Amino acid sequence: MLRLLDVSKVYENGTQALAGINLRIDDGEFVFLVGSSASGKSTLLKILTSEVEMTSGRGMVNSFNLNRIKARDIPKLRRSLGVVFQDFRLIDKKTIFENVAFAMRAVGTPPRKIKKRVEYVLGLVGLKEKADHYPTQISGGEKQRVAIARALVNNPSMIIADEPTGNLDPRMSLDIMKLLVKINEQAGTTVLVVTHEHELVDKFEKRVVAIRDGRIVSDRTGGYYQNEVV
Amino acid sequence: MKWYNISYFIREAVSSIGKHRVMSLAAIGVIAACLLIMGSFMMVAVNVESMLQEIESQNEILAYVNDTMDDEEAAGLGDSIRAASKEITEVTYISKAEALETFREELGDDSDLLDGLEGDNPLRNRYCVKIKDLSKTQEVAEAIESVDGIADVSARSDVSDKIVQIRHLATLTCIIIVLVLLCVALFIISNTVNLALFNRREEIAIMKMIGANNSFVRSPFMIEGLILGIIGALLALVLQWILYTYIIKTTLADFALFELISFRSMFWYLLGLFVGMGALVGGIGSGFTIRKFLKV
Ligand SMILES: Nc1ncnc2c1ncn2[C@@H]1O[C@H](COP(=O)(O)OP(=O)(O)OP(=O)(O)O)[C@@H](O)[C@H]1O
Ligand SMILES: [Mg+2]
Numbered sequence: 001m002l003r004l005l006d007v008s009k010v011y012e013n014g015t016q017a018l019a020g021i022n023l024r025i026d027d028g029e030f031v032f033l034v035g036s037s038a039s040g041k042s043t044l045l046k047i048l049t050s051e052v053e054m055t056s057g058r059g060m061v062n063s064f065n066l067n068r069i070k071a072r073d074i075p076k077l078r079r080s081l082g083v084v085f086q087d088f089r090l091i092d093k094k095t096i097f098e099n100v101a102f103a104m105r106a107v108g109t110p111p112r113k114i115k116k117r118v119e120y121v122l123g124l125v126g127l128k129e130k131a132d133h134y135p136t137q138i139s140g141g142e143k144q145r146v147a148i149a150r151a152l153v154n155n156p157s158m159i160i161a162d163e164p165t166g167n168l169d170p171r172m173s174l175d176i177m178k179l180l181v182k183i184n185e186q187a188g189t190t191v192l193v194v195t196h197e198h199e200l201v202d203k204f205e206k207r208v209v210a211i212r213d214g215r216i217v218s219d220r221t222g223g224y225y226q227n228e229v230v
Numbered sequence: 231m232k233w234y235n236i237s238y239f240i241r242e243a244v245s246s247i248g249k250h251r252v253m254s255l256a257a258i259g260v261i262a263a264c265l266l267i268m269g270s271f272m273m274v275a276v277n278v279e280s281m282l283q284e285i286e287s288q289n290e291i292l293a294y295v296n297d298t299m300d301d302e303e304a305a306g307l308g309d310s311i312r313a314a315s316k317e318i319t320e321v322t323y324i325s326k327a328e329a330l331e332t333f334r335e336e337l338g339d340d341s342d343l344l345d346g347l348e349g350d351n352p353l354r355n356r357y358c359v360k361i362k363d364l365s366k367t368q369e370v371a372e373a374i375e376s377v378d379g380i381a382d383v384s385a386r387s388d389v390s391d392k393i394v395q396i397r398h399l400a401t402l403t404c405i406i407i408v409l410v411l412l413c414v415a416l417f418i419i420s421n422t423v424n425l426a427l428f429n430r431r432e433e434i435a436i437m438k439m440i441g442a443n444n445s446f447v448r449s450p451f452m453i454e455g456l457i458l459g460i461i462g463a464l465l466a467l468v469l470q471w472i473l474y475t476y477i478i479k480t481t482l483a484d485f486a487l488f489e490l491i492s493f494r495s496m497f498w499y500l501l502g503l504f505v506g507m508g509a510l511v512g513g514i515g516s517g518f519t520i521r522k523f524l525k526v
Contacts (some may be wrong), residue, residue: 049439072443075438075441075442078440078441079440079441081441083439083440089435089436089439090436091433091436093246102440102442103442105235105238105446106437106440106441106446107441108235110234111234150440154441
């Protein structure tokens with residue numbers, strides 16, 4: 001779960017990216033975060049992962065207090081979140097299997113358990129057969145599936161995805177979004193997805209939070225993107 | 231830390247060296263070059279030192295016994311000479327007959343020049359005195375001269391002063407050059423590591439994003455640096471051996487006034503030094519340089 005109270009962010013160069021954000025997401029929810037370019041979506045996610053410090057306001061993610069988190073606890077916060085990016089961020093020199101496995105190694109999981117779990121999540125995203133391939137040998141949609149598998153592998157309570165379909169064609173985008181919905185429904189993992197794509201959001205009847213110029217301008221469960229003033 | 235973590239780090243480090251061959255070769259080359267330069271200088275320094283010791287051991291004080299004393303009296307002066315100064319380490323009595331014999335040997339084929347002198351030996355009974363600290367030569371010589379029965383003393387205090395000077399100069403130069411080389415080595419290596427890490431900053435950022443802690447990210451890099459450092463050190467050792475044994479020894483041995491120290495006698499010392507320095511610079515260097523990439 002996450003809770004943000006009156007959160008603002010002003011970057012060092014004076015850009016105000018967020019202005020008074022209030023947001024509550026409960027465990028098991030599926031939320032779309034929408035808004036035009038430069039509206040502050042990525043900044044909001046970076047505050048959740050503690051990549052960026054908020055200028056004012058209060059916030060908590062899972063059991064972590066964002067205002068008081070110590071540097072050595074940041075890895076723990078990030079392990080409780082599975083993060084997925086627009087550009088996949090896979091390590092090209094590692095196999096698909098290793099890309100997923102090393103998220104588990106980082107947590108100190110014994111190799112025996114790693115093998116089983118990685119095979120399981122790769123099966124979940126439909127990539128069991130490509131485990132020995134390298135990221136350069138698979139398609140964009142497949143890469144994003146690997147990234148989702150990696151985000152899932154440590155059983156996070158929440159998945160955060162920043163425009164996960166931004167680099168994919170519409171068909172693949174729909175598949176990826178369906179995969180995230182499936183994870184949310186089957187494993188109960190909370191999912192927060194940032195996206196630009198109207199048509200995609202409109203295909204699912206989910207909670208949509210719209211943000212403009214660093215403010216939340218609408219937040220409706222079951223709402224459709226095209227009805228919002230963004 | 232669990233064994234499977236350590237074995238993972240080592241496998242990771244080894245495979246990473248294979249995947250970044252050019253960068254690894256560059257790092258090995260840089261470390262080997264720095265150690266080779268340092269080692270070459272050290273070999274010169276060691277040889278200079280052994281040369282100085284050689285000269286030093288030849289530099290002795292000769293105390294001549296008064297001719298009025300007979301051989302037996304002269305031979306009994308040893309203890310009073312030894313008592314003259316705390317600096318004295320060795321006192322050897324050389325009778326005039328022995329001195330003549332030595333002289334004869336030195337003359338070799340021309341020893342017949344000394345024929346007939348045995349009965350009326352013009353040489354004096356003498357003591358050969360060695361001291362600890364060459365810079366005290368003059369002082370000790372004077373002390374010995376005041377011993378009863380000593381006629382006069384010959385000491386090349388000018389030579390011993392020179393040796394002391396050369397040693398001071400050599401020590402100073404040695405320290406300065408090693409310090410400068412160390413700085414240069416650290417600078418080049420930290421730049422090499424920096425470049426290598428810059429190419430892999432994305433990888434590091436991804437690890438951090440996934441929730442890896444700093445020591446998990448750092449460990450394989452440090453082991454990688456350690457391995458590269460040790461390989462560089464071994465390479466430098468082989469190159470040093472070839473350079474020293476074949477080039478310097480074959481060309482210089484004929485001209486050198488002193489015997490050069492053999493590489494073999496230096497081997498373990500150099501091995502320890504090179505591997506120690508290589509591992510230190512490689513491991514610590516990469517561990518230190520990675521810090522700024524960990525701030526994600
Ligand atoms: N590191 C930074 N330093 C200064 N300004 C920044 C930084 N990151 C983002 N900004 C600014 O903050 C504002 C919000 O950026 P943000 O990346 O959060 O937008 P976004 O909604 O994710 O946009 P997009 O849809 O294009 O990804 C923009 O004006 C941007 O230029
Ligand atoms: Mg963005």
